Amino acid sequence: MVDVILGLQWGDEGKGKIVDYFAPNYDIVARFQGGPNAGHTLYVEGKKVVLHQIPSGIFHQGAQNIIGGGVVLDPVILQKECATVESFGIDVKKNLFLSHRTNLILPTHRALDKASELQKGEGKIGSTLKGIGPAYMDKTGRNALRVGDLLNKNFTSQYIKLRLKHQRLLDSFNFTEDISSWEDEFFEAIEKLREFKIINSEYYVNDAISAGKRVLAEGAQAAMLDIDFGTYPYVTSSNTISAGVCTGLGVAPQKIKEVLGVTKSYCTRVGSGPFPTELDDATGEQLRTIGGEFGATTGRPRRCGWIDLVALKYACMINGVTQVVMTKADVLDKFDHLDVCTAYNIDGQSTKEVPLQMERLPLTPEYQTFKGWNTDTSAIREAAGLPEDMDAYIRFINEYLGAPIKYVSNGPGRDQLISL
Structure with missing residues (x-):
């Protein structure tokens, strides 16, 4: 299985x-x-x-x-x-x-990603500029090069054909950056790739x-x-x-x-997009500082806010989650109170469903407040040692989601994972 x-x-x-x-x-x-x-x-x-x-x-x-x-x-x-x-x-x-069958990201995919994001200006989606989107577009457009193609003696000619197609698109974006060094790195890496199974x-x-x-x-x-x-x-x-x-x-x-399913004990997001429980204040900054919330790939500061159970229950539903792992529970150790989003208010109507495009709606989170535990939990290794207020926080989330929290992570170490 x-x-x-x-x-x-x-x-x-x-x-x-x-x-x-x-x-x-x-x-x-x-x-x-x-x-x-x-x-x-x-x-x-x-x-x-x-x-x-x-x-x-x-x-x-x-x-x-x-x-x-x-x-x-x-x-x-x-x-x-x-x-x-x-x-x-x-x-x-x-x-x-x-x-x-794994699809390859070409240097021109990265260039297209950058050119597209620059053209969007304030409407950018927050791409990491790694060429992901353009690579998937070639996949669905049936133009992609795949790892299996490396075994084909015509790989270079296939690459040139796709590169020329990409260049026409880059010209339409008026993208003039020299990516020849990217290509040199790419073909060196391709030779190494052929050594794998x-x-x-x-x-x-x-x-x-x-x-x-x-x-x-x-x-x-x-x-x-x-x-x-x-x-x-x-x-x-x-x-x-x-x-x-x-x-x-x-x-x-x-x-x-x-x-x-893995969830933080609070909520973060990198880049653009709706985030109903975002805290653009001192509390949000405190979450970011204590949690070290900076992107592992980009280094960008993450947007921070309280846990959103409406979105979380939706995610559990569409994934068929059987067990939940809650991470970074120790980040909440120093907070006097914790807010939990249990519904959205849209035009005066309360709902527990995730709408189609929440950024276009006058959406306000409805919160239930819990008492913080104000205890250093990072050294706890057994469920019996969890503070009572922390246990109440976890039990409420359990009941709301209908999917059991089976593990709680209380630090970055391998041994900092408590089985419930």
Whole structure:
């Protein structure tokens, strides 16, 4: 069977640590969608490591790691990541496999991303400028180059053909930046990519399931950034929800067992887009400072606010979440009170449903206030040691969501995860 770990908010929930924690229990850890716009932060041997494309199981020698067909892959960024991982003594090529269906991010995809975002001006969506959107556009437009194409002797001519198409688009944007150095890096990385095991991952994963092996599917970004069900158009370009596991890895829905949804004990967002519970005040700044809320990929300050249970319950519903992991609970240790959004008020009407385009509506969050626990929880290792007020906060969220919080993370360390 396949278990899934994915984010339930707008990303940055701490999925990397959670995947790293559970990875020893699995034979295969696979990324099923997204690209290098996602940063999964781990702490290995006391050092901070941010993985953008390599599955977070790479530091566990017993786990095989797969970059699936639903991913868009930047070969240059992958090589830099490999160098980081190898510095810890890990043989990356031994335990990292690439699906032949994985789409490649070209230098011109990055250029198109930048040109498009610049043209939007104030209407920009907050792209990380990694070329994700244009790469997925080529995928759906049936123009993409895939990892399996590297094995074709005509790869270079295919690349030139696609590059010329992209150049015409760049000319229409009046984009004149020289990207020749990007191309040099790209082709150097392509040669390194050919050294990896390129596999028919859909057969590989299904054969593993048939053999009784355990597979963990690792999501990037989060449910509220899903191209179909997120806060469109301020979303990513892939299906970040559990259904994306089926299309990204080639497994049937009935083979998915547990869906572990990861949420912070509060809420953050990077870039543009609606954020009903955002706190543009001293409290929001306090959350940002204590939580170290700066993007792992971009370094941008994250927008911060109280937890939004309307959006969270919606995410649990569309993902079929069976277990919830609450991260960064210790960030709330110093707050006297905590607000929890339990409904939206739109034109005087209270609703517990996520509307189509909330940024166009006069939406106000309705809050229920809880007493803070004012206790340092970072050293707690057992559920019985949680403060009473913290326990009340967790129990209320449990009841609202209808999906049980099974784990609470109270710090960045691997051992700072309390089983409930």
